[in-house]
Amino acid sequence: xxxxxEEFVFDEDLPESIRDALRSQFGSVVGVPSAIDEAILADxxxxxxxxxxxxxxxxxxxxxxxxxxxxxxxxxxxxxxRAGVPNPTLDAQQPLSAAQLRDGDVDGNxxxxxxxxxxxxxxxxxxxxxxxxxxxxxxxxTQADVDLLAQRAVML
Amino acid sequence: xxxxxxxxxxxxxxxxxLTIVQDGSVQPARQPATVSEIRIPATxxxxxKSVRFEAVxxxxxxxxxxxxxxxxxxxxTMPGVEIVGIEGGEHPAFxxxxxxxxxxxxxxxxxxxxxxxxxxxxxxTGRQRVARVHVQVRGIEDxxxxxxxxxxxxxxxxxxxxxxxxxKSGG
Numbered sequence: 001x002x003x004x005x006e007e008f009v010f011d012e013d014l015p016e017s018i019r020d021a022l023r024s025q026f027g028s029v030v031g032v033p034s035a036i037d038e039a040i041l042a043d044x045x046x047x048x049x050x051x052x053x054x055x056x057x058x059x060x061x062x063x064x065x066x067x068x069x070x071x072x073x074x075x076x077x078x079x080x081x082r083a084g085v086p087n088p089t090l091d092a093q094q095p096l097s098a099a100q101l102r103d104g105d106v107d108g109n110x111x112x113x114x115x116x117x118x119x120x121x122x123x124x125x126x127x128x129x130x131x132x133x134x135x136x137x138x139x140x141x142t143q144a145d146v147d148l149l150a151q152r153a154v155m156l
Numbered sequence: 157x158x159x160x161x162x163x164x165x166x167x168x169x170x171x172x173x174l175t176i177v178q179d180g181s182v183q184p185a186r187q188p189a190t191v192s193e194i195r196i197p198a199t200x201x202x203x204x205k206s207v208r209f210e211a212v213x214x215x216x217x218x219x220x221x222x223x224x225x226x227x228x229x230x231x232x233t234m235p236g237v238e239i240v241g242i243e244g245g246e247h248p249a250f251x252x253x254x255x256x257x258x259x260x261x262x263x264x265x266x267x268x269x270x271x272x273x274x275x276x277x278x279x280x281t282g283r284q285r286v287a288r289v290h291v292q293v294r295g296i297e298d299x300x301x302x303x304x305x306x307x308x309x310x311x312x313x314x315x316x317x318x319x320x321x322x323x324k325s326g327g
Contacts, residue, residue, distance in 0.1 A: 125274075
């Protein structure tokens with residue numbers, strides 16, 4: 001039993017201002033002895049660890065559905081890649097990194113090939129210079145940059 | 157462990173789906189050949205010091221897709237071959253000589269590439285000769301050339317499936 005006259009022991013890290021506020025608000029505070037805390041926690045743990053077929057079944061159902069969904073999703077992704085997902089083009093208007101602009105790897109596939117030159121050439125022709133590739137360093141994107149990228153692509 | 161009737165088919169489905177993907181029993185899209193090899197026999201040649209000239213035609217087949225850009229590598233694997241000239245293709249869109257590194261001349265390896273942004277003559281579809289490589293040959297051994305298609309794209313700049321084939325010019 002709890003002694004109602006017993007002075008409640010606040011948590012040590014509770015600021016004094018809050019302790020005073022609590023005291024003034026509620027007067028004598030009835031605390032919960034730590035033994036009761038422990039007993040409640042122990043009971044809760046025991047309840048959680050008891051094997052209950054109903055809960056276990058539901059849990060397995062959830063896991064099965066999740067597993068099935070993720071497996072099918074993974075299979076779909078693999079099949080998509082096997083079937084050949086179209087490569088992104090510059091029309092996606094992705095911002096290019098400084099390295100990409102400098103090296104000319106416009107499509108970001110890790111190498112400079114003819115498709116990079118082709119992409120810039122298309123932009124120049126359409127007047128939509130999304131990728132300001134300045135391969136020759138003259139401060140502009142021109143046909144000279146396209147030719148330079150193409151030369152870079154076939155370099156031995 | 158408890159095992160409900162529900163979970164068995166679910167996990168079986170997972171296993172079946174993953175197995176199908178792994179072993180490729182689902183018919184994959186047919187992949188075009190991106191590598192082509194040609195052996196040109198040195199028929200009738202007996203003089204090891206003889207010098208001859210011949211040409212290798214390079215074809216790219218983009219099937220129903222229009223071909224707007226391509227890049228490939230051609231390598232002669234036998235000694236005694238030197239590239240001496242590079243010519244464009246048969247379609248007006250690729251009639252000009254493709255891009256190549258001048259160091260490929262007098263060498264046995266070249267990377268060729270071309271693109272076409274203008275649509276004046278349309279773009280080729282199907283099988284097209286995109287380049288002809290003239291070579292100088294010495295010796296009496298057969299020549300083996302390997303072509304590797306590195307990239308092909310349609311007019312929108314999207315990569316497309318295409319195949320490569322090498323043939324001896326006039327052969």
